[in-house]
Amino acid sequence: MTGAPVAVALLHYPVYDRNRRTVVSAVTNLDLHDIARAARTFGLLRYYVVTPACEQQRLALQIIEHWQEGYGATYNPKRKAALDLVTVKSTLDDVLRDFEEEYGVTPCLVATGAAAAATVTYPGFRQQLQVSTRPHLLLFGTGWGLADEVMATADIILPPVKGPGEYNHLSVRSAVAIILDRLFGE
């Protein structure tokens, strides 16, 4: 990939539930697979899966290991190539430390928010990434979205993904796929 090095992080905490309570959401098998495959397809550096829950970390590591070293690695090497991108971390701070160790610089934090808060357009940010060398980290939340304290740390807010109508409830897997396509698709 030419342009800025970009990674993605999927946060399972702090995120909101349907009643806007801050919760730890559950790691799901297909969040790992679908987002890893999209991250690999669109040339990302790394896919951080972030949860403070130890048993959830273990579950994520077991799934990854199955496809990297277990029966899955020979059954489907394409999945191995995707899941090689996944790193499991406890907190966003741990992700940032890992990123800084690797690249020697704090990444520019990018989140997706309500329309009013957007600081860039997709075509504008796509162009910006092509000419930048600064590493960027795309943040996504599970459940009902990233808690306000995470949104507040973002340097860049992308507009929400919308269709022609009012309904706007994509899965996080679909939202990640669409946003990566808008930023890096052919």
Next chain:
Amino acid sequence: MTGAPVAVALLHYPVYDRNRRTVVSAVTNLDLHDIARAARTFGLLRYYVVTPACEQQRLALQIIEHWQEGYGATYNPKRKAALDLVTVKSTLDDVLRDFEEEYGVTPCLVATGAAAAATVTYPGFRQQLQVSTRPHLLLFGTGWGLADEVMATADIILPPVKGPGEYNHLSVRSAVAIILDRLFGE
């Protein structure tokens, strides 16, 4: 939605497995949810889930019913609005009959294929849909993709979704989300 009425069909038969054998693939819970939510977000008419296997049809109907009439309908009305779009059919022919009864015309069949076979570009087809009134049906295959005999019935072939590299193994959920965004996204 202005422009052409568009529906999507997810075929579980005839599709290829990893060894290019024609198989009936399994209905998965998240294929129902993610694609229904994307179809609703991007203003589609209907989401046909196509499988000839009776027990798979029953599974799909149970999931839909849970979110339409069961506990799920009150727990999460947004899911109900998405799953209201889903119709389960045995074969593509049954889908076409349903479509013709509803709209009095055979839909234009659209599939996604290898780069060489593409008959349109995404921006070109997007524009075409905006000015057309003819109903279109987007066909997607689970497993390792739609069997050749289905591809041969398509009137329009869209290019595959690609990133900057060679890796090109998105989940069908991600591919549908990206293609709907390319065709109908804001």
